[in-house]
Amino acid sequence: MIILIPDFIYSELVGPYGSDVLQKLGKIEDYYAIYNNGARFEVDSGGDYAPAKLPSKQIKKLIRREAQFLFGKSPEIKVICPDEQSTEDGRPNEADMQAYLGKVLKSNLWRDKLIKGARDCLIGGRVALKVNVTADKLSIMFVPADGFVYETALDDVDTIERIVFFYTMQDDTDRTRQRIWVQKYRMEGTRCLLDERITDGYGQTVEWDGTKQDYDTGLDRIPAYVILNDGLSGDTEGVSEIRDLMCDDAWYGRLKSGNIDSLRKGMNQITYMSGVDPSCMKSFRCAPGALWDLKGDLAQASDGGAPNVQVGTISNTFSYAEAFADTESTIKQDMHDLVGVPDLNQESTRNVITSGKGLKTLYWPLICRCEEKMNAWGPALEWLTELLLYAADVNPGLKDVYGAFETDTHVIMIDNQYPLPEDEDEEKQLDLSEVSNKSRSIKSYLMKWGGPNSKGMTPEDAETEIEQIAKEQQMMQDSFAAEPSPAGDE
Known part of the structure; x- marks a missing residue:
């Protein structure tokens, strides 16, 4: 067209x-x-x-x-x-x-x-x-x-x-x-x-x-x-x-x-017959368990003997x-x-x-x-x-x-x-290492990777998150400081 x-x-x-x-x-x-x-x-x-x-x-x-x-x-x-x-x-x-x-x-x-x-x-x-x-x-x-x-x-x-x-x-x-x-x-x-x-x-x-x-x-x-x-x-x-x-x-x-x-x-087998009377083939059914009443074709008999009736199948081997x-x-x-x-x-x-x-x-x-x-x-x-x-x-x-x-x-x-999922994971690890080495701020990291689904935060949300982290760290330090000393220690 x-x-x-x-x-x-x-x-x-x-x-x-x-x-x-x-x-x-x-x-x-x-x-x-x-x-x-x-x-x-x-x-x-x-x-x-x-x-x-x-x-x-x-x-x-x-x-x-x-x-x-x-x-x-x-x-x-x-x-x-x-x-x-x-x-x-x-x-x-x-x-x-x-x-x-x-x-x-x-x-x-x-x-x-x-x-x-x-x-x-x-x-x-x-x-x-x-x-x-x-x-x-x-x-x-x-x-x-x-x-x-x-x-x-x-x-x-x-x-x-x-x-x-x-x-x-x-x-x-x-x-x-x-x-x-x-x-x-x-x-x-x-x-x-x-x-x-x-x-x-x-x-x-x-x-x-x-x-x-x-x-x-x-x-x-x-x-x-x-x-x-x-x-x-x-x-x-x-x-x-x-x-x-x-x-x-x-x-x-x-x-x-x-x-x-x-x-x-x-896909279906080929069924062949030899010496079978054609008139009886009309009653044959292709179904599981079907019974065929085979009659020999007298016209194919030799020397007045009984006809040699043969039935077989040919399968496709898909060679x-x-x-x-x-x-x-x-x-x-x-x-x-x-x-x-x-x-x-x-x-x-x-x-x-x-x-x-x-x-x-x-x-x-x-x-x-x-x-x-x-x-x-x-x-x-x-x-x-x-x-x-x-x-x-x-x-x-x-x-x-x-x-x-x-x-x-x-x-x-x-x-x-x-x-590619690998790219994001590697980049996150690299940015985290920069934060650990103090070559990148926590705020910068949160603005890039923080928030739902790691889509990043606004500067205001990042500041709020940093304040919350600081509060939780202070609470942990206070709880350790408040623990009683072991018995016998001065």
């Missing part, structure tokens, strides 16, 4: 990168179909039975696991103001900027959107991170690869000069009755302009209250960032994980379906089972290796999962792969943070909605976190 791109969308892009971006846009819909339904394959339909056709859907499992590991624990985004003077309560404005950012992300269901955006990027090869900026609201969304086209600068593929978002609101065989929403951002000097309209299938604008033309957004940048999956230097379309996995998945599904057919046709299991395992392992996801069901991996370090060793290829992907996702998250802070300067009303702060020199830190 190939997506039909409206002709007028092509005309939105010019330059050397326009045709390159559009070249594989039609395959993306096919990639999504494979993700949802499994890779397509042909079966032999020349037999006397309806062959099984059961897609494996291994691709969906692998992509979901890869995205879960990458962003199952959302990256921690920190705003640091190095020039701000510290007080007893830390850096107040830095905390205000962090609170503003946290409220924007929470109101946009950021954690859920992030992991879904990662799946879209793995499937389509790229995804657009987009922010709708209005006077009183910031909306963050990920747009799949089949919902936008874009053009970069002639000598810089990292600079977007225009980007067009579109989706079909109403489909129809008659193009005049089709309705397509189109939104285009473009740069003119230092101004970001917006065109937005609804068109028919021929690109003719349909009357709509929300139509905009050359609308000045007030921004000095396009509020969209394209994240590419893998690819090479100068690439503007990315590489879909589906492309590399689909052939193996097709063979995996074909083998599994063939094995099902073999079981269906060979191919070992070769099948080996081939299936090889194909499956190849798919896991392509994306770095360990196969925890293999016998060879079960002995490794005995400790946190063993688990980390098992996941090391996937960790390396995710670190590589963070080279693309990290700058995108930094760009998003900068845009959200900058939007509050352009539209001060946003501070009334998400929290006030003063714009200051700052640094954005992205700390990715992987869902």
Whole structure:
């Protein structure tokens, strides 16, 4: 299935990168179909039975696991103001900027959107991170690869000069009755302009209250960032994980379906008879404990003697089972290796999962792969943070909605976190050793690890906890001091 791109969308892009971006846009819909339904394959339909056709859907499992590991624990985004003077309560404005950012992300269901955006990027090869900026609201969304086209600068593929978002609101065989929403951002000097309209299938604008033309957004940048999956230097379309996995998945599904057919046709014994009168076979029943009254077929008797009656069974030994299991395992392992996801069901991996370090060793290829992907996702998250802070300067009303702060020199830190239990335990032990060595304060430790589920405490709660610890220690010391001395001691 190939997506039909409206002709007028092509005309939105010019330059050397326009045709390159559009070249594989039609395959993306096919990639999504494979993700949802499994890779397509042909079966032999020349037999006397309806062959099984059961897609494996291994691709969906692998992509979901890869995205879960990458962003199952959302990256921690920190705003640091190095020039701000510290007080007893830390850096107040830095905390205000962090609170503003946290409220924007929470109101946009950021954690859920992030992991879904990662799946879209793995499937389509790229995804657009987009922010709708209005006077009183910031909306963050990920747009799949089949919902936008874009053009970069002639000598810089990292600079977007225009980007067009579109989706079909109403489909129809008659193009005049089709309705397509189109939104285009473009740069003119230092101004970001917006065109937005609804068109028919021929690109003719349909009357709509929300139509905009050359609308000045007030921004000095396009509020969209394209994240590419893998690819090479100068690439503007990315590489879909589906492309590399689909052939193996097709063979995996074909083998599994063939094995099902073999079981269906060979799981029951074949009963054969020789020298039996055909007329008596009509009364035979295939049931436990059934009694068959066998009559010989006189027509098959030789020299006027009694017919030689024989009844037996032929069982399927499934002698191919070992070769099948080996081939299936090889194909499956190849798919896991392509994306770095360990196969925890293999016998060879079960002995490794005995400790946190063993688990980390098992996941090391996937960790390396995710670190590589963070080279693309990290700058995108930094760009998003900068845009959200900058939007509050352009539209001060946003501070009334998400929290006030003063714009200051700052640094954005992205700390990715992987869902490995061993990491947290080791970090806790390291921090505890720092407290014991007096190179870290108890308050700092409690702010990081204290509270329910070790999620950390506020400075006020940490102070209260320290006071409680001090009181309990004093009570213990007082109780020891109050104990009577042993008899005879002075």
